[in-house]
Amino acid sequence: MTDTIHALEAETLGRRYGRTWALRDCSFQLPAGRVAALVGPNGAGKTTLLHLAVGLLTPTAGSVRVFGAPPQTVRQRVGFVAQDHPLYRSFTVGETLTMGRKLNRRWDDTLAKARLGQLGVPLDRPVGKLSGGQQAQLALTLALAKQPDILLLDEPVASLDPLARRDFLRALAEIGEEGRVTVLLSSHIIADLERVCDYLIILSAARVQLVGEISEIARTHKRLTASHREPGAIAGVAAIIEEYATPRQTQLLVRTDGPVTDSAWDVSDVGLEEIVLAYLGHSGDGISEGDATLAQMEVSQ
């Protein structure tokens, strides 16, 4: 990306609750126009990161910038749907839109009403009487009608049934294709995201594990298989993410920085979900310094 101003940029960002770091040393840049997935297990710090990005929290360390500015100063440009899509349940759908119109300078009422019309959500219905899927769609509509430049969604599909989940992700995919809005959505479900997202941030144990374009990540990660051996240094391998050995066979999931030509190793492609799981697997035995720099390296590419 030649753009120096990123949609979202974190620099050694950290947030501590008491003595526990919910997020630590988090550095990444999210270029504008991307649909990015923020992936990690529960408790990895995804919500903390998003709350820092929308200004609901202030950092304990480092900084976060939205379009180059502190989050508190760019509220108008940020659309946010919090986890479990909170709404005022006693309000009608119409009153919810009125609230959005009254509280936001950039507000597209036509878009909001058209969208709800398409979804068949009546304006006079109390929010509490909508289905979970409709509530999620209303929350998304509220965020979209703000005409945001960046849309942040915290576990938007976690509480939805499979059908509502599919509909919601379709809506997101459409928004992403238009390319006007940068989207960052967090999830602990990886399978759904591949169809919608083109950028990935993996967060685990309060730290960033990997950041990058999904196509690039898929291209540079390979599975190496050989008869049992110590891996040692392999030409073209930048880092071994996961190692799995049986007495007969050694299997590696690696990040490459060039073609792996060592004939001892059998090279094969690997799915995104497996890559993500390999990175998340790190958190189990603690995060070493090397992993942090791995993430940094990825960022600087």
Added chain:
Amino acid sequence: MIWLTWRQHRAAIIAMALVVAVLGALFIVTGRQMADAYQQLGVGDCLAHPSHPNCGDIVGAFRDQYGTYIGASAWLNLLPAFLGMLIGAPLVARELEHGTHRLVWTQGISAGRWLAIKLAALFAVTISATILMTALMSWWHSTSWNQLNGHMNPLMYDFEGITPLAYTVFALALGIAAGALLRRTIPAMVVALAGFLAVRLPMEFLLRPRFQPPLTYTQDILTVLSPTTTQTPLRGGWTLDQGWLDSAGHHLADSTVFQTCDARVGGTKMDLFQCIHNHGWLAFTTYQPADRFWPFQSIEAGILVALAVGLLALAIWWVRRRIA
């Protein structure tokens, strides 16, 4: 934001308006009754002319008829606590309970501004209602009870001047701060009520009597029956304590006085008083005089407003720094 404030608090605001309307109607009806009775019984006349025969009976008749009204009005001291519970406590707590603070604080305005506008709007509404109630009650007292009891008696004092406003401001601030810190509506409502009482009761029974040292008025019991009685400095004051002094100025227990001068069978009130007089014993009254109304109102309101400002500052800081 004003729209949102109205939409979220309209039930409480409408309830408050209804309470004011119903009480207002009651005050107008009963206020006229009392004013008429005051005229018809000739209470004003008898108070103005101390030599008036059976003034005690006339005043007694009025008190018997309407004392329950003024006594019942003391319960209205709790009204500010309800404002704190129903408007103050849920203000922040309900948002936190339902997670809707993450909705409303990520719209176009900051949590600080959200709180500032809500506070301004809700204080404006509740203060207006309190001013209206205070005006109504001041009128209600003015046609009769102020002549009988003055303004310092808690039944009057608590509903006149500026302290009712100060209690409203304090109760609301307490509810808001409790809601912000406790993050849950029901416990915040409990704290709003308990905290209000914890300030309200000691204020009247411990602090207010001591805002300035009370005065003591002593009189020979026989002069109580003389025509000049109503002209004593006690008139319109707040009586704190009454008792007896011996000729050396020491307190005497009521039991000592009455055992010594027991009104025996056939003995009249006059015999009793004569006996007390013959012993050289004097009746004393400690009291806060009528002209301390405004100094006391100012002190009390000052304490409450200072508490309210502290609580609001805490709530605002907590919302902006700790929650948002």
